[in-house]
Amino acid sequence: MLEKLVIPKNTKFDERSIVLEGDALIGANSRLGYGIIARKVIVGDRTEIKGDILGKEEVRLGAWCTVKGDVISKGDAYIGEFTSIEGRLTVYGDLEIGRNVKIKNGFEARGLITIQDPMPIVMFIFLYILAMLRLGKYEEIEELFEPEEFLSPLEIPENSEVDLDYIKTRKDVLIDGSRVLGNLRCRDAKILESELYGSVRGRNVIVEGSRVHGIIEGRDVYLVRGSVVLGKITADNVYMEEGCVVEGSIVGRKGVWIKPHVELPEEILNDDATTDQE
Structure with missing residues (x-):
């Protein structure tokens, strides 16, 4: 999955x-x-x-x-x-x-x-596994279920929507070194060395060395490594490194911090994160 x-x-x-x-x-x-x-x-x-x-x-x-x-x-x-x-x-x-x-x-x-008729294939796999178990060939069974390897894949989770207007998912989003069109709606988002032509709405949003042509809305927003936002930012907390640019207003309901260096939270976009979007 x-x-x-x-x-x-x-x-x-x-x-x-x-x-x-x-x-x-x-x-x-x-x-x-x-x-x-x-x-x-x-x-x-x-x-x-x-x-x-x-x-x-x-x-x-x-x-x-x-x-x-x-x-x-x-x-x-x-x-x-x-x-x-x-x-x-x-x-x-x-x-x-x-x-x-x-x-x-x-x-x-x-x-x-x-x-292809799917039922005979299912029966064949079932009988094949039974035969391998009887022969004690457990390594062959493990090889049968080894995950397939893919090359730098685009991954779009189930029940997602990607079109010219919106990129919508209930999961986290990572955009890495790409040029992307669409307004992003997700759980947590990390935009790394990319250019996004659209707005961002999520829970925690990290913009790192990137350019966003739109507004950003979230709970915690982080701008680092000379990022540029061509729109306003609305969040509970805004953490911004010196040298980053926001061409619109910045609204931090709990505060706005501008520092020479901003530490990014490790838990954001962690692979084992299981919490749902609020």
Whole structure:
């Protein structure tokens, strides 16, 4: 399960697509107002993509997904059952496709085409594990369930929304070394060496070496390493390093501190944080 929305380094948001150097992991029940261009594109069940998908190595779409554009995989592709593609599906490698998939403009696959029935696969895995247990081959079973490794992935948790207007999630957000469009609504946020064209509303907000074109609202707001905010800040506490710039007003209901150096709290955006947004 994806526990944080992560926009990795060198991610580019344009009018139609999110362009990545690494992989894209999209959680279930999410909505993207963009297409995706990435090395691997993996999409959870019941997710809507309002654009084209290009996977340079692989594309995997879960069940009941909707893609309002073309899907192109330069490698293999897996399309879950009841998925709808409103453009054309092009696969340069093998295609594994579920039942009742709708493809409006047809498809082309240069490799092997397999129509997948999920139940026999589940039974096969179950019988395989039983056989390995009887033979005492526990290492083989562990290898079967080893987590897959991904390259600098874009991570969008389940039930999130990312489009030109808003980036909404119930989880924490990390934006690292990227240019991002959209008003950010989240739990805790850290914007690191990035440029955000939009406002930020969260619980605790850290802006580090970044530029924000919009207002910031939160409980505790930290501006460090020459950050620039082209808007106002409203928070309970505002901690700001000398050399940072805020072009609007600063409202700190409990106080505003401007120091040569501001210590950032380690607990913000910690991986084991489990508290909900207030």
